[in-house]
Amino acid sequence: MTNERYDAVVIGAGMSGLAAGIRLAQFDKRVVVLDRHSLWGGLNSFYKRGGRRFDTGLHALTNWVPATEKSTPLPKLLRQLRIPREELQLAEQSHSIVKVGAVSLEFGNGIGRLEASVAHAFPREIDGFRRLVSAIQAHDPFSDVVDASSARVRLGEWLRDPLLIECLIVPVAFYGSAREDEVEWDLFVVLFRSMFLEGLARPMGGIKTLLDALKKRFLDCGGILRMRSGVSRIVRDAHGAACGVQLDDGELLACERVLSSAGRVETQRLCDVPPQPAEVGQLSFCETTSVLSQPTRSLGHTATMVFFSTSEHFAYRRPAGLIDTTSGVVCASDNYAHHEFGEAGIVRVTCLANHAVWSGLDDEAYAAAKTQVAQEMLAAAGRVALDPRPWTSAFDMFTPKTIHRYTGHVNGAVYGSPVKARDGSIGVDKLHLIGTDQGTLGIIGSLLSGVTAANRHILMANQR
Ligand SMILES: Cc1cc2nc3c(=O)[nH]c(=O)nc-3n(C[C@H](O)[C@H](O)[C@H](O)COP(=O)(O)OP(=O)(O)OC[C@H]3O[C@@H](n4cnc5c(N)ncnc54)[C@H](O)[C@@H]3O)c2cc1C
Numbered sequence: 001m002t003n004e005r006y007d008a009v010v011i012g013a014g015m016s017g018l019a020a021g022i023r024l025a026q027f028d029k030r031v032v033v034l035d036r037h038s039l040w041g042g043l044n045s046f047y048k049r050g051g052r053r054f055d056t057g058l059h060a061l062t063n064w065v066p067a068t069e070k071s072t073p074l075p076k077l078l079r080q081l082r083i084p085r086e087e088l089q090l091a092e093q094s095h096s097i098v099k100v101g102a103v104s105l106e107f108g109n110g111i112g113r114l115e116a117s118v119a120h121a122f123p124r125e126i127d128g129f130r131r132l133v134s135a136i137q138a139h140d141p142f143s144d145v146v147d148a149s150s151a152r153v154r155l156g157e158w159l160r161d162p163l164l165i166e167c168l169i170v171p172v173a174f175y176g177s178a179r180e181d182e183v184e185w186d187l188f189v190v191l192f193r194s195m196f197l198e199g200l201a202r203p204m205g206g207i208k209t210l211l212d213a214l215k216k217r218f219l220d221c222g223g224i225l226r227m228r229s230g231v232s233r234i235v236r237d238a239h240g241a242a243c244g245v246q247l248d249d250g251e252l253l254a255c256e257r258v259l260s261s262a263g264r265v266e267t268q269r270l271c272d273v274p275p276q277p278a279e280v281g282q283l284s285f286c287e288t289t290s291v292l293s294q295p296t297r298s299l300g301h302t303a304t305m306v307f308f309s310t311s312e313h314f315a316y317r318r319p320a321g322l323i324d325t326t327s328g329v330v331c332a333s334d335n336y337a338h339h340e341f342g343e344a345g346i347v348r349v350t351c352l353a354n355h356a357v358w359s360g361l362d363d364e365a366y367a368a369a370k371t372q373v374a375q376e377m378l379a380a381a382g383r384v385a386l387d388p389r390p391w392t393s394a395f396d397m398f399t400p401k402t403i404h405r406y407t408g409h410v411n412g413a414v415y416g417s418p419v420k421a422r423d424g425s426i427g428v429d430k431l432h433l434i435g436t437d438q439g440t441l442g443i444i445g446s447l448l449s450g451v452t453a454a455n456r457h458i459l460m461a462n463q464r
Pocket of ligand 1: 011012015034035036037041042043044056058059062230231261262287406407414434436437444
């Protein structure tokens with residue numbers, strides 16, 4: 001091992017890793033954040049193609065609240081990271097839509113528009129819906145004891161119409177469930193709050209604006225960021241506790257604690273602990289991005305997001321073939337209040353996909369499959385929102401293989417393992433999971449996870 005000893009080594013320069021790093025560096029801890037890739041951001045990053053910058057995802061920053069609100073996750077998080085909200089220049093969504101079968105619901109920021117929409121489409125359910133909202137406001141989804149009961153079953157305590165239940169499950173599943181055909185109650189509560197009680201926004205400039213703010217803050221506080229520094233092994237001492245990491249090139253770094261955002265199964269492998277089959281995530285996506293020659297609103301499509309399932313029985317599971325276009329998400333990134341794309345439009349379409357099927361293709365078949373699947377996805381978008389093809393000036397797409405390549409997630413599992421570790425433990429002392437597999441999802445959830453883990457396992461542990 002090298003002579004220098006870090007207070008913490010953080011594996012992964014995604015949202016959770018950067019947030020943990022900032023929190024520790026702020027309190028003068030010696031912390032290094034390592035990532036195998038050349039660009040930080042993890043699942044939510046950016047790249048350039050044909051002179052144009054693409055976000056690798058970013059539909060929406062959840063948890064938007066007015067600037068006067070101080071006690072919800074977004075303002076609390078920004079305070080902990082000491083990032084001024086103005087730096088993000090957040091613009092609100094126009095409105096969004098959930099379409100299941102023949103039914104449509106609309107929502108905006110704050111619960112008002114969704115409540116009115118439920119009253120209109122499901123008049124017999126509105127009292128139950130209001131009681132559900134009150135129950136969600138009263139529930140604490142962040143305790144260490146996870147309530148993993150089925151959200152579909154729990155929703156039946158307040159709602160009788162299975163179609164309304166399905167309408168609430170579709171957006172929440174797409175924004176964070178790692179379980180096939182299921183959403184855990186705690187996750188449902190977190191995402192319902194962050195999407196429907198709070199709301200959706202976009203930083204001006206996209207994900208790069210947030211990532212620039214995080215990286216600058218980390219480096220300004222004295223943190224060390226090492227890109228192209230993959231971790232091949234977590235080193236353990238004679239008692240089995242984590243005490244360092246080995247990099248792909250063999251270099252050894254010694255530390256007091258390891259925080260890992262690599263994922264549950266992936267981190268177990270770094271410790272030579274074999275994962276159980278049930279711990280391996282299966283859910284992955286394909287996503288297309290179309291740049292349009294004119295704003296989507298000028299084409300009559302004014303919604304920011306459309307979450308859809310053409311079937312009243314939403315199948316949230318790994319499809320048997322390459323793709324499942326019976327459900328998905330259509331995001332018009334230019335339908336946010338700041339209209340930052342000027343005279344262009346940006347439409348993203350996301351559908352469930354099967355990593356094993358994509359990985360089984362040779363290069364030629366893979367390229368052909370991308371072309372074919374893109375057409376199917378864009379046609380599906382046309383049936384529920386807008387088919388962007390006639391106005392497309394630039395196009396790109398990713399598959400589950402891309403997600404695997406850039407994040408290391410087994411099976412390209414976007415939301416990681418179905419088995420979450422709320423306390424961050426996988427049974428190895430001084431090693432803590434952060435991010436996706438700690439069980440708080442999305443950009444804000446992952447940032448919160450990093451901050452909370454740094455506070456709990458290192459900053460507060462040192463005070464005891
Ligand atoms: C297409 C897409 C769109 C999304 N859109 C949104 C959205 O609009 N809003 C939202 O809130 N959420 C969105 N999400 C989810 C959100 O991106 C994630 O929840 C969040 O970014 C996860 O952050 P993380 O820190 O937990 O992990 P990750 O982002 O997975 O970061 C982990 C990092 O660890 C690195 N790593 C892994 N193994 C090693 C190793 N052995 N050595 C070194 N480095 C390693 C990886 O390279 C990666 O950079 C989206 C996700 C995807 C895939």
